[in-house]
Amino acid sequence: MDFLIFQVPMLTVQAVLDGLLLGILFALIAYGMALQWGVMNIINIAQGDLVILGGYIAYFMYLYGIHPAWGVIVSPIIMYFVGVIIYKLVINKVVDRDLFISILATFGISILFMQLMNFAFGADVVLANSGYGTTMLFDNSVTLPNSKIFSAFISIVFAIGLVIYMKKSKLGRAIRATAQNARAAKILGVDTEKVYAATFGINAALCGVAGALISITFTIHPYMGLPYTIRSFMIVIVAGLGNLPGVAMSGMGLGVFEEFADYILGTEFRIGSVFLLLVLILVYRRFKLSRKREYLK
Amino acid sequence: MNKNIILYAGILIFGIVAPFIFPAFKVQLSILCILIILAITWNVQGGEMGYNTFGNILFYGLGMYLCASVQVGMFFPLAEWTEGGGEKTFVHTPAQFFQGFGVGLAVAAVVPAIIAGLIGYSILGLRGHYFAICTLGLGVAAGEISGGIEIIGAGQGFTTPPFPNVDRLEARGEFFYFCSFIVLIFTFLAVKAIYSTRFKLVLNAIRDNEDKAEAMGIQTMKYKIIGWMISAFFCGLAGGIMGGLVGYIDSTDVAFDGREMGVFMVLMAILGGKGTLWGPVIGATVFHIFKEGFWTFFLGWQYVALGVLIVVIVIYFPEGIMGWLREKYPERFGEVVDEADRKAQVQLK
Numbered sequence: 001m002d003f004l005i006f007q008v009p010m011l012t013v014q015a016v017l018d019g020l021l022l023g024i025l026f027a028l029i030a031y032g033m034a035l036q037w038g039v040m041n042i043i044n045i046a047q048g049d050l051v052i053l054g055g056y057i058a059y060f061m062y063l064y065g066i067h068p069a070w071g072v073i074v075s076p077i078i079m080y081f082v083g084v085i086i087y088k089l090v091i092n093k094v095v096d097r098d099l100f101i102s103i104l105a106t107f108g109i110s111i112l113f114m115q116l117m118n119f120a121f122g123a124d125v126v127l128a129n130s131g132y133g134t135t136m137l138f139d140n141s142v143t144l145p146n147s148k149i150f151s152a153f154i155s156i157v158f159a160i161g162l163v164i165y166m167k168k169s170k171l172g173r174a175i176r177a178t179a180q181n182a183r184a185a186k187i188l189g190v191d192t193e194k195v196y197a198a199t200f201g202i203n204a205a206l207c208g209v210a211g212a213l214i215s216i217t218f219t220i221h222p223y224m225g226l227p228y229t230i231r232s233f234m235i236v237i238v239a240g241l242g243n244l245p246g247v248a249m250s251g252m253g254l255g256v257f258e259e260f261a262d263y264i265l266g267t268e269f270r271i272g273s274v275f276l277l278l279v280l281i282l283v284y285r286r287f288k289l290s291r292k293r294e295y296l297k
Numbered sequence: 298m299n300k301n302i303i304l305y306a307g308i309l310i311f312g313i314v315a316p317f318i319f320p321a322f323k324v325q326l327s328i329l330c331i332l333i334i335l336a337i338t339w340n341v342q343g344g345e346m347g348y349n350t351f352g353n354i355l356f357y358g359l360g361m362y363l364c365a366s367v368q369v370g371m372f373f374p375l376a377e378w379t380e381g382g383g384e385k386t387f388v389h390t391p392a393q394f395f396q397g398f399g400v401g402l403a404v405a406a407v408v409p410a411i412i413a414g415l416i417g418y419s420i421l422g423l424r425g426h427y428f429a430i431c432t433l434g435l436g437v438a439a440g441e442i443s444g445g446i447e448i449i450g451a452g453q454g455f456t457t458p459p460f461p462n463v464d465r466l467e468a469r470g471e472f473f474y475f476c477s478f479i480v481l482i483f484t485f486l487a488v489k490a491i492y493s494t495r496f497k498l499v500l501n502a503i504r505d506n507e508d509k510a511e512a513m514g515i516q517t518m519k520y521k522i523i524g525w526m527i528s529a530f531f532c533g534l535a536g537g538i539m540g541g542l543v544g545y546i547d548s549t550d551v552a553f554d555g556r557e558m559g560v561f562m563v564l565m566a567i568l569g570g571k572g573t574l575w576g577p578v579i580g581a582t583v584f585h586i587f588k589e590g591f592w593t594f595f596l597g598w599q600y601v602a603l604g605v606l607i608v609v610i611v612i613y614f615p616e617g618i619m620g621w622l623r624e625k626y627p628e629r630f631g632e633v634v635d636e637a638d639r640k641a642q643v644q645l646k
Contacts, residue, residue, distance in 0.1 A: 043426055093612045099426040100349045104563065105611045107351075111556060112604025119597070226437065233430055272441030278434040279420075286422040296427045 014142045015259040021144075023255025024152040025210055025217075027248045028159055029228055030235035032206035038241040039179040039199045040095050042102035046086075047232055048225030049113035050204050054079050054211025055220040056121050059128045062215075068128035071212035072154050076205035083204025087197045095196060110225060117222040127219045151213035158209050162202070163244060175199055179242075227271050234278045237285070237296075309482075316474045323470035327542055329585045330477035334484050334535040335558065336565035336577030341488060342528045343563065344571035345497060346521060347504025348421065352432025353532050354559035355439050356413065358552030360405035360533030361540035362449055365457040367404045368397035368541075376448050379455055391461040398541060402476075405537030406530050413529035417522035424507070433555070440553030455546040473542045480538060484531045485578070491527065492574055500524055504572075556600075560607065568610055570619025579618050 033047055044050075057078055058071025090109060094102040132146035166172035177185040178195045186192050214220060235254060239246030254277075261273040282296070289295055316323045335357065343349045369378045373387040389397065423431050449455055460469040491497060499520045502510040511517050536552070546552050553559075561584070569580020592599050616624070623630050 043430070090608055090612065100429055101611055101615065103349075103426055103429055104567075105608050107560065108604045108607030108611065110604075111560070111600055111607065114556075115598070115600035115604065119601075230430075230434060230437075237427075266445070268445040269442065272438050272445070275434040275438035275441065279431055279438065282423055282427055282431045282434075283419040286419065290422055295422060295424050 010142060011263065015263055016256055017137075017142065017144060018148070019256030019259035020252045021148040021152045021255070022258065023252030024155045024248070025213055025251075026228075026231050026235060026254055027251025028155040028206060029210045030232035030239070030247050030251055031159060031162070031244070032203035032210075033229075033232040034236045034239070034241050034247060035175075035206075036199055036203045037236060039175055040091070040196050041099065042091065042094060043099060043106070043233070044203070045103055045106040045229050046110040046113060046225070047203075047207060048228030048230075049110050049117070050079065050083070050207035050225075051211040051214065051228045052220050052222065052225045053082065053113065053117060054208030055128075055215035056117060056211075057208065058212035058215045059121075059126055059220065062128035068130055068212070068216050069150070071128070071215070072209055075208035075212040077208075079208030079211075080201040080205040083201040083207075084197050086204070087200040091200055092193065092196065110229075114222050114225060121222065123222060125219045125221045126215075128215045130216045145217070147217045151217045154209070154213060158206070159244075159248070162206070171195070171198055227274055230275060230278055234274075234281060238281060312478050312482075316471055320467065320470075323467075323474050324542070325585075325589055327470070327474045327477045327538075329582065330474075330481040331535045331539050331542075332561065332565060332585050333578050333581040334477075334481050334531055335562040336569065336581040337484055337488055338528045338531045338535070339562040340566045340571060340573075340577045341491075341500075341524055344566055344573070344576070345492075345500040345504065346524045347507075348424075348521065348525075349429050349563070350432040351429060351555065351559055351563065352435040353528060353562060354436045354553055354555050355432075356409035356529040356532035357536035357539070357558060358436075358439060358443070358548075358554075359409045359412065360536030361546055361552045362443065362455070363408055363533070364398070364401035364405035364537030365455055365540050365546055366449060367401035368394070368458055371397045371400065379447075379449060389458045389461055394458055394461045397458070402534060402537045406534045409533035409536075410526045410530040413525045414522055417525050418518065421518065421521045421525060436553055436555045436559055440549045440555065443553065444548035449546075454548075454551075457540055457544050457546060459544070473538065477535075477538050477542070480531075480534050484534075487527075487531075489574060496520065496523075501572075560603070564607055564610060566617075567615065568617055570617030570621075570623075573617075573619040576617055576619040583618065 029047065029051055033044065036042060036044055054071075054075045057075040058068045061071050061074060062068040086109065090105055091102075094105050130147045130150070132150060135144045135146055135149070136142070137144060166176060174185070174190045174195050175198065177188070177190055178192050178199075182192050185195075211220070231254060235247055235250045238250040238253075254274075257277065258270060258274060262270050265273055285296055315326055319326070335353070339350070339353055342353065366375055368389075369375055369387075372389065372393050378387060420428070420431060420435070443449060460472070499510070499515055499517075502513070502515060503517050503521060507517055540546050540552075543551055565581040565584045566577045567580070568584055569578065570576030591602070614621075
């Protein structure tokens, strides 16, 4: 085989490191997905579009001369309110209904967002230049942009912060109670409507952080949302709901897989391979479960 | 019964006469036929079987590529054709064109059905939203991958053979219109025939409770695969015709266009009413008229309108037009209604 990656073994290290740093970002998005899936039992196809919207907030700060790293603070605050508004307008009507209804409704939101972003920000591929420079490792054979390290670090900080918040704070406890049993929580005086709105807001805020980091590290484009949704869905079904270490691990695994697919199959098949991997994982799980006469629930 | 015959005869006559009365709308009428076929096929899958799919676009796009490739490949080297400029150097004679199109359509129908049968066993074991997301992934993956394959034009697209020069200027539109109309009638009658058999009852049993259906001794997997194959067969046919009609195939914008056609078929079936014979037909007609009538006023805001439309239909109108009619005039759907009972229900609301 004459693939470049096998001729230059150092590229393997490069791909693994890139993949791990990228995977942490995916895990952050997937965490939001798992949160809303577990608490509200909806699957949000617009997840990726929220990410991209968060990225554009950071990009605009960059355009107006503010350092885009501040987007990590500003973007989640704005996105929280965007999330709450989406919840009030649409999501609260689909929460206790068929999952397919929520998939279709959020698909509609996704199309809406894509096009609105296309109008507002144009169809160009953009990135917010952070000017962080790069780090060279192993005798200059492996290049790591500092922005990637920065984004992985920030993701970990936010993830740990959120875990602590969910454990300790009053709202966090209310969210966990609602996830366990919404009816019982309601009886015990939890305002589930508020909890749902807050959950969706927190999810959107996480997307905002991830988006801001993506706009610094990679590029963003109005139509790039769906792959992020699929990635986070995939991570959640591999890890399972409420399994945070699992989400982090499978996120990083996916990141490494993508980097290798990029090197071996070529960049034009990168997104396709992600979608195919989703299909393969689902089919694998299906056959594994069907031996026990069960199916994915 | 008599009323039905008059209705069918009326639609048939309208269908035959329409392109001559409204010559300017021939392309729109053909697209309407295609949309109705897609809505009907989606309904077999999503409405009757309860397996909501986003992935039937896979078979549509596959049919499109297959029909065009066969039509070209039968007479000329395919690689040279797609490399650019091929459609100018090689010219189909009328006989070659129609022969190729016919064979292409047959291939475009049969191969997707076989593929549906092959992948059906693995994919249809998934249920509910896992199936929906998995098929969504399949559709997008097919688009991304076909966009990287050189022999079918990769990213630059595939020009289908131009319609041969016959004397009549109108011939192209009429040809494609009647193709799609005949396929529509064929699809409708086939699905209607299927719906009058035990097969439909099995599909409905799977929709209502698959575990119980299995416990009653129905081999659900077999029926699910057959249902999906039927869906894929007609989807492929529709795709093949649409490819010829559009004249240009692009991997993500025309063939595997999950954002347009893939959503349209779901939306049309839901708008008309899932799980009814006429629902998708009505839904597709209303949707197409709405789309063509109002799209021009939105000028670039179509997708915004589409997104809003999806949300509104899904949230406020999930039963569709047929469901609404059924609630309003249950007698006409063969339901026996106790008058006092209905009044009591109205008061409850």
